Amino acid sequence: MINAVGRDIPEEILKITGKEVFHGNNYYDGYEYKKDGPITKCVMNNSDSKLVKSIHEALVKCEIKDGMTPGFHHHFREGDYIVNMVMEEIHKMGIKDITICASSLGKAHDPIVPYIEDGTITNIQSSGVRGKIGEAISNGKLKGLAIMCSHGGRVRAIETGETRIDIAFIGAPTCDDYGNCRGIGGKSDCGVLSYAMVDGDYADKVVAITDCLVPFPNFPAHISMTKVDYVVEVDAIGDPKKIATGAAKPTTDQRKLMMAEYCTQFVVNTPYFKDGFSYQTGVGGASIASTISLSKIMKERNIRMRFGVGGLTKPMCDLLINNQADCMLDTQDFDLDAVESLKDLRHFRISAGEYADPFNKGAVVNKLDFVILAALEVDINFNCNVVVSSDGIITGAQGGHPDTAAGAKCAIVIAPLLQGRIPAICTEVTTVTTPGESVDVVITDYGIAINPGRQDLIEAMKDVDLPFKTIEELRDIAYSIVGEPKKVQFEDRVVGIIESRDGTIMDVVRKIKKFEFS
Amino acid sequence: MINAVGRDIPEEILKITGKEVFHGNNYYDGYEYKKDGPITKCVMNNSDSKLVKSIHEALVKCEIKDGMTPGFHHHFREGDYIVNMVMEEIHKMGIKDITICASSLGKAHDPIVPYIEDGTITNIQSSGVRGKIGEAISNGKLKGLAIMCSHGGRVRAIETGETRIDIAFIGAPTCDDYGNCRGIGGKSDCGVLSYAMVDGDYADKVVAITDCLVPFPNFPAHISMTKVDYVVEVDAIGDPKKIATGAAKPTTDQRKLMMAEYCTQFVVNTPYFKDGFSYQTGVGGASIASTISLSKIMKERNIRMRFGVGGLTKPMCDLLINNQADCMLDTQDFDLDAVESLKDLRHFRISAGEYADPFNKGAVVNKLDFVILAALEVDINFNCNVVVSSDGIITGAQGGHPDTAAGAKCAIVIAPLLQGRIPAICTEVTTVTTPGESVDVVITDYGIAINPGRQDLIEAMKDVDLPFKTIEELRDIAYSIVGEPKKVQFEDRVVGIIESRDGTIMDVVRKIKKFEFS
Incomplete structure (x- = not known):
């Protein structure tokens, strides 16, 4: 069945998953449903200890079995x-048919590929996968x-x-003996536990794993003892060096700096750029550069950000230090400066649900004026691809891309026209993700294209000196330089959704096929 | 059917309510159940406003109807x-058969008595009721x-x-236009919203009512926008003067000071009084005096409280100021000093669930060493009554009394032997609540009685110079002074549970009967 972005979703996949095809962004707006709840084992006595000696013991106590998530x-x-x-232990125990439900998976998890190959892991739910898992x-x-x-x-x-989720495993930088988890402190400081909060709320069993046990009560808890078994x-x-890195040096790449400057000029010429605006940006070089250049104009024009x-x-955290923003709402920390910034009382932790959940009564993304995003590919219908590389391999993650793009009043995607010999602007993206x-x-x-659906933005920019083009013109420039790339070849089998x-x-994402010349 | 505290619960009541009789404290320890979830209406678009003009409009939008809670x-x-x-508006709309589910009701709510009398309100769930509602x-x-x-x-x-709960009404000292509620700030500052958190989590519709609308985002939210319609x-x-009062003056009542001193001497002679102990106390004069006298001994012996x-x-908050306690866990603030103390980063808000819920994976009460409580009556089986006055009228609230008493390693009840001409220690309490x-x-x-079930405490006190007596001896002293009071007379009809x-x-609590001399 063809969905609202023109993709043909095989009937078999609709049947297996019980899902509908995408009908457009606000198809479910106003939808009513009853929230699920976890199976909870009451602890009423005052003598139980929650401490167990090993992950193995936790798995046994949680009654791990084939088919669990x-x-x-x-x-x-x-x-x-x-x-x-955890997966090594599950594998050792001979458990099969596991569905991993991770907020994301990356190269750090290459070691679990053999467990995919041997049927220990048979399904994966994740924002995305990078590295060898994606290849597998x-x-x-x-x-x-x-x-x-x-x-x-x-x-x-x-x-x-x-x-x-049958059993949630919460990696906790600090935890007390009754399960109060905090994302901060200890030796594996990650700042926040935003993505894990929903696991705490809904998993039947919750296991906190820590390398820094602290005295009760470890408050304010980011995941409460009331949810931890x-x-x-x-x-x-974890490896502290790879958890939060030092701050990235501002880019000196002229191409990125130019795109950042275009972005800033676009932002400041929209009607949303005014005192009290809200803003999100990613971690790419151009995104970071645009935050820096935007902060200069904010200072010049005495415009203050309400929240980032x-x-x-x-x-972003510098905007707090320089008193250019009222507050930051944080779901993840990419560098040590962001972790450090959490000491600032204007820097708030939010859960992934508060951040981006479309099925609650209103998430933060709905209140965004601007989001600055990147993409692997953008097509002439403005569809973006952030998950599948142009060679057809799963290599990225959706993250908050579709959430923030849907919520923000102005969603801006920055992409260099060419990634090496690959055009980022194309007729049809390999896979639609946003x-x-x-x-x-x-x-x-090479220029800026405004979605024709946003005539208000086109109107707002009519006297602005920026290199506006249609999206088709940008595609044509790209193709004129590197040619129109041959389509990636896939087999029929659907491996991902x-x-x-x-x-x-x-x-859908299909199994990659060795390229065959016609 | 006779329950574990010897009370005969009418079969009819068991049938109507579908409940069991009380089987003892840890009967449900380890019980597994699936948590409920609210019916949630998704807000995916970024243009909806949650602001409504009046409580009436909110009720209409929430589709209030007969029989709702x-x-x-x-x-x-x-x-x-x-x-x-809210009840005035519901009454005006002609809605009937309402079940009020309040965390507590007091004299402030005397005006709703006519709605009880006319069938607008037909059921009440509350920690207790005071004033004219109790009489009604x-x-x-x-x-x-x-x-x-x-x-x-x-x-x-x-x-x-x-x-x-069909519709939860959250009185919010501050709130933004998207429903982020905070218990602090504004003109009706109550410090925390702990009891309302479960309403936010489980009510199908949630209405925030505020007299101080602030810019979005009102963070850190105590009740999140993601739950507010x-x-x-x-x-x-509210009336600020009656929300948080000035600090009570320390009592000068010699009887209360003596009981406080007994309490402190008892506490310091238990094995639980050591560095890192935990402690809760109420707001009665003797309780407050015992906190003050305990803090002196803590200082002398260099013993520090881990949490209050x-x-x-x-x-209690002075223990933070004087650096005698590591932190305070707060579900409610009784005076302005406690509200002010929330600025201290060691003073944490906790939800009623984190505080006392027996059906989660472990509440704070399970970690208490000491709780100091009051009671209207205590009987020779150590059963307490904190809800029904000795004249048979509902006049108090369970509050956290049974929760903390069950959880704490050492639960101490302070009660003057006589309340005027009424013995507080008696053969059988009017109503068992703890x-x-x-x-x-x-x-x-007149003396201290240790529960014979606690031979360990009796042993610990064997050389302690305090006026220990059996509970029967205390009862006998009381009766020898004022005589054994005649039993309150009730009609058959059960009015409360x-x-x-x-x-x-x-x-059960039965309808009061005009006293008849036999």
Whole structure:
């Protein structure tokens, strides 16, 4: 069945998953449903200890068995040890047919590929996958399906009961013996536990794994003891160097600086750029540069940001230090400066649900004026692809891309026209991950295209001196330089689904095929 | 059927309520159940406003109808305007058969008595009732039943789905236009919103009512926008003078000071009094005096409190100021000093669920070493009554009494032997609200009785110079002074239930009967 972004979703996949095709952004707006709840074992006595000696013991106590779904969070990013430690133990115990429900998976998790190959892991739900797991999935090694969801979409799936997490594993930088987890302190400081909060709320069993056990009460808890069954102390939950890095040096790449300047000029000429505006940006070089250049104009014009949102980095947190923003709302910390900034009382932790969940009564993304995003590919319908590389391999994550793009009044995608010999602006993206209706502006180093659906923005820019072009013109320039690339060749078998934030199917990902010349 | 505290619970009541009789404190320990969830209406678009013009409009939008259950919190205590405003509007709309589910009701709510009499309100669930509502219930004016539950028990009832709140009304000292509520700031500052948090989590519709609308985002939110459907601004949500009072002057009543001194001497001679102990106390004169006298010994012996819990007042918060305690865990603020103390980063807000819920994976009460409580009556089985006065009228509230008594390692009840001509220590309490198995020590001005179930405490006190007596001896002294009072006379009709924290029936309250001499 053809969906609202023109993708043909196989009937068989609709049948297997019980899902609908994507019908457009606000198809589920106003939808009513009953939230799911976890199976909870009451602790009324005052003598039980939650401490267990090992992950093995926790798994035994949680009655791990074939077919279960463990939950994981990705706040330790490329420094995460939790997924591998838990999966190694599950594998040792001979458990099969596991569905991993992770907020994201990356290169740190390459060691679990053998467990995909041997049927220990048969399904994956994740914002995305990078590294060897992505290759394994694209090569058809996963028996079941990889469902790629946005950060908000994962919360939705869990809240509706579509995904039921049997056992959540919370990597906790600090934890007390009764399970109060905090994202800060200890030796594996990740700042926040935003993505894990929904696991705490909805998983039947919750296991906190820490390398820094602290006295009760470890307050204010980011995940409460009232949701935690067991606490395991281990030597290390992550590699601090890869959890939060030092601040990225501002880019000196002229192309990125130019796109950043275009972006800033665009932002300041919209009607949304006024005192009290709100703003989110990613961690790419151009995004960071645009935050820096925007802050200069804010200072010149005496315009103050009400709140910034993220995935935070130093340049965003600097807006607090320089008193140019009232507050920051934080779901993830990318560098040590952002972690440090959490000491500032204007820097607030928010859950992934508060951030981006489309199925609650209103998330922060709905209140965004601007979001600055990147993309691997953008097509002439403004559809974006942030998950599948142009060679067809799963290599990225949806993250908050579709959530923020849908919510923000002005969603700007920055992409260099060419990535090496690959055009980023094309006729049709390899895989649709964010629908064109969410994307208002595309900024490239060769010009800027405004979505024709946003005549108000086109009107606002009519006297602005920026290199505006149509999206087709940008595509044509790209193709004129590097030629129109041959389409990636796939086999029929569907290996993954790009799930829209509302749970419908945006696109499918098929098994990669060795390129054959026609 | 006779329950574990010897009370005969009528079969008819068991049938109507579907409840079991009380089987003892840990009967439900380890019980597994699936948590309920609210019916949630998704807000995916970025243009909806949650602001409505009046409580009337909110009620219309929430589709109020006969038989519904609104939820209320009691953080504004005797200064609360919310219950009366909402019920007045519901009454005007001609709605009938309402079940009020309040965390507590007091004299501030005397104006709703006519709505009980005319059938607008037919059932009440509350920690307790004071004032004219209590009289109305005891006189049989409520058509249905008054279910009196503990603070933890209310959370349990809502979590299990036994109580379903159709519309929760959150009185919010500050709120933004998207529903982020904070208990602090504005003109009706109550400090915390702990009792309302479960309403936010489980009510199908949530209406925030505020008299101080602030810019978005009102963070850190105590009740999140993700749970709030509508926001109403009104002139005043409460009377600040009656919400948080000035600190009570330390008592000069010699009898109370003596009991406080007994209490402190008892506490310091238990094995639990050591560095890192935890402690909760109430707001009575003797309780406050015992906190003050305890702090002196803590200083002398260089013993530090790890955490205090409450219902907080100045003397508890002074332990933070004087650096004698690591932190305070706060569910309610009784005076302005406690509200002010929330600025201290060691003073943490906790939800009623975190505080006392018996049906989560472990509440703070389970970690208490000491709790110092009061009681209207204590009987020779150590059963306490904190709800029904000795003349048979409902006049108090369970509050956290049964929760903390069950959780704490050492639960101490302070009660003057005589309240005027009424013995507080008696053969059989009028109504059992906290079971004797939870109560370890009773301290009176005529002596101290240790529960024979606590041979360890009896052993610990064997060389301590305090006026120890058996509970029967204390009762006998009381009766020897004022005589054994005649039993209160009740009619057969059950008007209320004392619900145990686990949802079973501890006792029933019957319609009061005009006293007849035999």
